[in-house]
Amino acid sequence: MTLTTVIQFYVFVLAAFVGYQVITKVPPLLHTPLMSAANAITGISLVGSLVAAGSDHGTASNVLGLIAVICATVNVVGGFLITDRMLKMFKRDERKPN
Numbered sequence: 400m401t402l403t404t405v406i407q408f409y410v411f412v413l414a415a416f417v418g419y420q421v422i423t424k425v426p427p428l429l430h431t432p433l434m435s436a437a438n439a440i441t442g443i444s445l446v447g448s449l450v451a452a453g454s455d456h457g458t459a460s461n462v463l464g465l466i467a468v469i470c471a472t473v474n475v476v477g478g479f480l481i482t483d484r485m486l487k488m489f490k491r492d493e494r495k496p497n
Contacts, residue, residue: 404459411463438478445471 448471452464 400459401457404457407456407460407463411467438475438482441471441474441478445475 445468448464448467450464452461452468454460454464
């Protein structure tokens with residue numbers, strides 16, 4: 400294992416730990432608005448993880464990049480689903496009165 404691989408793995412583990420700590424500290428009431436606002440940031444991290452997965456720095460880098468792509472994709476899709484559900488709560492009922 401090269402030093403670069405160890406550093407990349409360290410950054411990945413540290414980012415996962417910090418992300419978990421930040422998300423678990425958010426109250427459930429604020430999670431939905433924050434999730435919908437964080438889709439742009441997650442999109443940027445998806446682009447970065449695609450770059451990491453496609454780089455030719457070794458197998459470990461490609462595997463960690465693939466894991467990052469999967470996690471970021473799940474986060475983006477989940478964020479859009481939550482945002483859609485939240486927006487449906489504010490939609491008016493379009494039934495006509497009898």
